[in-house]
Amino acid sequence: MFRPLAIFIGTRYTRAKRRNHFISFISMTSMIGLGLGVLAMIVVLSVMNGFQQEMSSRILGMVPHATVAGVQPLGDWRPAAAAAMKNPEVLAAVPYTNLEGMVSIKGAMQPIEISGVDPALEPKVSIIGQHMTRGSLAALTPGDFGVVIGDITARRFRLSVGDKVTLIVPEASTEPGGITPRMQRLTVVGIFKVGAELDGSMGLINVVDAAQINRWSANQVQGVRLALKDLYKAPQVSQAIVAGLGAGYSADDWTHTQGSLFSAMKMEKTMIGLLLLMIVAVAAFNIIATLIMVVNDKGADIAILRTLGATPGQIMTIFMVQGSVIGVIGTIVGGVLGVIAAINVSALVGWLERVTGQQIFSSDLYFVSNLPSKLEGSDVAMICAAGLIMSFLATIYPAWRAAQIQPAYALRE
Known part of the structure; x- marks a missing residue:
């Protein structure tokens, strides 16, 4: 050759x-x-x-890929969800209400973000049901004020299913201080572990209970959270949905909450x-x-x-x-x-x-x-x-x- x-x-x-x-x-x-x-x-x-x-x-399976929230509480979330589902990138749209505050157990406190969810619909947009170590998501029944907490929070305060915790959320008031604390007693009905920092900073309650804590009517929610096919299109998809809904809505996505990580x-x-x-x-x-x-x-x-x-x-x-x-x-x-x-x-x-x-x-x-x-x-x-x-x-x-x-x-x- x-x-x-x-x-x-x-x-x-x-x-x-x-x-x-x-x-x-x-x-x-x-x-x-x-x-x-x-x-x-x-x-x-x-x-x-x-x-x-x-x-x-794990993290993006727990936090919303994108959210469409009303400037005012939504009395009926289904029209916003239906509008979101028309976008081919959206896999599911479910109601949610977020609360930020402190959880108190026997005088010890830690900050926590509470998500009000519908336990029947939440598996469509979250993997939390696959990571329950004790209790279940279905135990979040309306009116019982049950809470599902993360494993880190449970170990930090030695909590188990059936224990009581106190949720403290700020409320705007006309008092000289401008803000007064509002307290709600919650019962631990489940513990999840996804193996991330969310185990120590996140909790879930029923969306109806979240409305009552906010002093809304039982059917009112903050907005809808979305599960998307392509996570990296979240900003564009959420903005397009809000543009179609018109005034009175705002969009957010995971890049604002977890993007730095x-x-x-x-x-x-x-x-x-x-x-x-x-x-x-x-x-x-x-x-x-x-x-x-x-x-x-x-x-x-x-x-x-x-x-x-x-x-x-x-x-x-x-x-x-x-x-x-x-x-x-x-x-x-x-x-x-x-x-x-x-x-x-x-x-x-x-x-x-x-x-x-x-x-x-x-x-x-x-x-x-x-x-x-x-x-x-x-x-x-x-x-x-x-x-x-x-x-x-x-x-x-x-x-x-x-x-x-x-x-x-x-x-x-």
Whole structure:
């Protein structure tokens, strides 16, 4: 099979057993370092993708994707829900009323956000029913003033189903202070655990009870909360629905309440990716040292090739091929091993826990009980492309040095 001279000699140099074994060792070290760098980047970014997906599914499964609220309490929420359901991006629309205040137990207090919900409709827009550890969402019957609280709140105040808590919410008044506290006794009817900070800052009551606490009529609600097909279209979808409803409505979405958390996670992934890319860069640019030593070792060969008619461009291509082969092999091996490791990292951690008898990710300390991993093809392609590009760039200077060698000078040496 015909192969260009430069490719033939470049690949032959890569396979040949050199007289200088130190050069072979450095070449192999560069290849292994590049592979390990690519492997590490794939595994770490896959784990970060897994954490982001896990947090997204838990937090955004609990908080509203978007809300459409009335400026005044809505006496009938169904027309607003029907208008929202006409948008093809909306999966469900249910009533809600939010209350912000303090929960008090035996003199101890903590801030809490109480959501008034319809327990029959809430599973359409929330995953809370799947994460109940005690009690049930159906126990939120109108008029009983039951409350479902998070696991962190329950452990902090040693609460169980049937215990009583006091909800304190502010109320505007004509008194000199301007605000007076309003208190309501609630009974714990359920405890949920989603493994996020919401376990310590969120509670749920029946939407009818929320209306009574606000001193509204029983059928009045604050608005409707929406479940969407694409979370990242929440601002546009909610604004479009409000525009169709006209004056008297306002829109909100998860980017205002949880956007900073996910922006921080995205920034963290970017910065860690850049730091790991430096490892790949160090391994790739070790190829420079390898090729410079090869050029010095092959000075006589270069002179003979030039004497036989090889052009400087061909000499340069020979060493670029040799360095690129090192980069390609290291990148491919690292990429394959990285994909295998990223797919099996959860099983590997589970095996380590069984062998050592130690729980690495305890659900009492962390929001997750295992190491999640989500392999994305775009990440693998980007990492492998970065490794190949840096490996190729690392070959340019040594190859250029080889092309500048003069035959007479090299043979005289």
